[in-house]
Amino acid sequence: MRLAAIILAAQVALYAAPALAEEVTVGQAGKMFTPDALQIKVGDSVKFNNDDTVTHAVMVAGPMPSNLGPIKAGEAKEVTFDQPGTYEVKCAIHPKMKLTITVQ
């Protein structure tokens, strides 16, 4: 009975917590970002999966620029967006790869 009360209290605390930051996954296959446009919230992070057979190098331009460096085939890197705005993401190796991320 006591254990049940503790579990119930823990569940209530979980539901009452503010919305947690989300992790959105972007694929890189066929030398393309999929999707090529994203809308996320401040504090969310984007995980760049390299599903290709070649290395990609993700560069993020915008209010909080970052250079993720090379991401080998089968690997992934993640970046958190703590500032709102529009970000243009490119691959430094394949300039045709483009992704726009809007952070609100």
Ligand SMILES: [Cu+2]
């Ligand atoms: Cu690339």
